[in-house]
Amino acid sequence: MAFSNPFQTYQKQAVSTSRPEELTYMLYQGLVKYIRIAKNSLENKNFEESNTFILRSQDILSELMITLKTGYPVTDSLLSMYDYMKARLIQANINKDQQILEEVETYAVELSETWYNAMKEMKIKN
Template structure:
């Protein structure tokens, strides 16, 4: 008999029952989390872990890019922004540059906060 990790079960259920708007917020929050973890790994001189976390942040950016809804004008602004952030993550990964990670983190935090505010306003 295989015991399931209750945390993983909870996470899967939370994702399965989330609205598209909530999923987008979770992606932004996840990107912030992985960038921060990559910065910590870099500061601890753990290059392998730093690399792995940056790749996770890039995976999230790629998901955001492919799921953009082109019916909304904001998509025309977000796609180049995501592309820029992705290129900066690639550079940060190659050079192990914390300033580039901080730049992308700032954008990711702003996107997350803006999306969260928009969701709250939309509920009213």
């Protein structure tokens, strides 16, 4: 008899019932989390774990990129930003560079906070 992990069940439920803007926020939160884990792993010379979480961060950026509706100035800017962040993560992974991870983390935190504030504003207006 197989037992399910309650946390995984909760996560799947949260994702399947969330609105698109909430899903985007979850992606931003995951991006920040994974960059921080990668940074900590790199600091502890755990290169394999650092690589794993840098790759997960890149996957999140790829997901954010494919969900954008291009052709608008703001989405074109976001696409460029995501592309830049992804390229920097690749450099951080190759060079095992903590400073690059800190740079990308700063951008990820800023994007997450901005998105959260935008969602709050939309709730107030509605």
